[in-house]
Amino acid sequence: MAAIRERIDENGQKSYQAQVRIQGYPPRSKTFLRKTDAKKWAVQTETEIRTGMHIRQSQAGKHTAKEMLEKYTDEKLGDKAGKGKDQRTHLNWWIEQIGDYALSEVTTPLLTHCITKLKKTKTRRGELPAPATVLRYLMTLSAVYTAARKEWGMCETSPVDNVQRPKVKNERTRYLTDAERESLLTACRNSTNSDLYLVVILAISTGMRKGEIMGMRWQDVHTSQEQNFTRIHLTKTKNNQDRSVLLTSHALELLEERKTKVLETTKLKVAAGLIFPGPITTDKPADLRKPWAAAMEEAGLKDFRFHDLRHTTASYLAMDGTSLLSISKVLGHKSTKMTERYAHLTSSHLDDAIRSMNEKRFGVNGAPSKVEEQIEKDSVEKSATST
Secondary structure, X not given: OEEEEEEEOOOOXXXXXXXXXXXXXXXXXXXXXXXXXXXXXXXXXXXXXXXXXXXXXXXXXXXXXXXXXXXXXXXXXXXXXXXXXXXHXXXXXXXXXXXXXXXXXXXXXXXXHHHHHHHOOXXXXXXXXXXXXXXXXXXXXXXXXXXXXXXXXXXXXXXXXXXXXXXXXXXXXXXXXXXXXXXXXXXXHOOOXXXXXXXXXXXXXXOOOHHHHHOOEHHHEEEEOOOOEEEEEEOOOOOOOOEEEEEOXXXXXXXXXXXXXXXXXXXXXXXXXXXXXXXXXXXXXXXXXXXXXXXXXXXXXOOOOOOHHHHHHHHHHXXXXXXXHHHXXXXXXXXXXXXXXXXXXXXXXXXXXXXXXXXXXXXXXXOOOHHHHHHHHHHHHHHXXXX
């Protein structure tokens, strides 16, 4: 509906503000000196909205972007690791930007304008968002539109598809050297937080993400006495694909010790709940940010994040000659594309193979190879026999 409001400024000058409000569209307003002009603009604007290119009776015209975004929040985030904390931030931001629009009115130019605005908005640290951050906002919205199109029938197309993606070149392969690993583990042992050492050992030993580790429950740990192995079955992962992770060596010993303590403390026959619960709310994971920062400082590590422990696992596997496909499966990547960053580390065992092949056949640094020595020996023996 259209509304005309009379306004008088401090000098006594009259003006008229025309405002048009139609459900499914953001309100529009404009101020005029003459009331007739205000009425004329209101009628034209309301007509344009109601008889525009996008028909109100279409599915996209019946739903607002806010409905779509809130539906995704309610139905999809609960199954994600950490209940989709980062995505929830993205979704709330998108609600602020486009929530009032009908889905039929959300266009590629509108989203491009929003992304341009995001790029210029400083973070809490007073910095502009990195290209990877901007991309994640877009990917979240893209996931919402996928559900809206394929599952809910709210719209037929996605305006996100044609929005230009920012170029991201921030792949990290930072991993712990042997000396850094020992320093970090010593600092974790000395931490006032009893969880930190085991969490870091699990991260390095398995390549699990922080959210996956902190979200583990005792019922996710499965031991097969017949096949002599223990695995953690992960159901809430970043890419929503279940996977199992082998527990062995030091990590397994520490987890079994922790389980024994839990059983002794609770006096129950079976351990239950989170493996790393918070001190107050046991159904929420412990917060290790401060203990981790303190351990980092004590260990003297620079430019190292908790997620780099995952890179450390992958790098160690690569240096031990593990194939990229196997590393990809351990880390839970959907393809080897993400794993290719470790390809240069896998070349060491290939170098050894080439070196060994050449040494056997051509010798080392010009010295006769074993094959050449045998040929010469056979030649000498043959010559002596004929003589």
